[in-house]
Amino acid sequence: MEETMLGWARRVAETELSAVLPRRWAHSQGVATRASGLGPALAGDAELLSAAAVLHDVGYAPRLAETGFHPLDGARFLRDEHGTDERLVRLVANHSFALLEAEERGLREELATEFPLLDEPLLVDALVYCDMTTTPEGDRTTAQDRVAEIRSRYGDHSVVGRFIRRAAPEIFASVERVEAALTAQPR
Structure with missing residues (x-):
């Protein structure tokens, strides 16, 4: 039986995070659970979102941390070691306004060039x-x-503190847009 994208993503994330970063693994599982409730609003991309959700922090795994910037490290790992679907890799690379944090770290051009934000x-x-x-x-x-x-x-x-202060208005706007899309879905 062929493994689904989500099954594969869970297996990879668990392998990389569960033993070495159990709290990060718990967060990733929670993010994936949230994603599972958004299916109706995303038409055919529900599984892609759930896979990105469970993998979004895989770059925190110590063995993958090359730059110390987890979105970039995780995306490179998925691309280079697994040949992962490009949309999935780009979602992981750019999750939660990563370009703003990349800018704080001097990595914006590198991230944007290697993994352009999905349109x-x-x-x-x-x-x-x-x-x-x-x-x-x-x-x-x-x-x-x-x-x-x-x-x-x-x-x-800190770098993360500066980034999150800058990103907060965008984060809140994204959350509002998703909540509006969920409200607009027929029950």
Whole structure:
């Protein structure tokens, strides 16, 4: 029996994260659970979103951390070691406004050149929504509480703190767009 994209993605993420970063693995599973509830709004891309959701933080795995910037490291791993679907790789590379953090790290051009942002706004927003409404432990939260948690954990003057302050308005707007799309879905 052939493995689905989502089955493969779960297996890869679990292999890379569960033993070495169990909290990150819990978050990734929670993000994937959020994604599973967005299927009707995404037509044929529900499985792609769920696969991106479970893999979005795979670049945190210590063996994959080459640049120290997890979206770039994760996308390179998926492309180079697994020959993963280009849309999936680009979603992982650009999740949750990664270009803004890449800019803080001096990696914006590298990320944008290697992994251009998908021109699929609802799909990109959906991954932001799933990531930014899930706690580090994998539970549901609001985007406002998630941003506050990230700022508290990293500090406002860190690279991540500066990035999340800049990205917050965009994150909140993405979450609002996804919530509006979900509300518009027939019940």
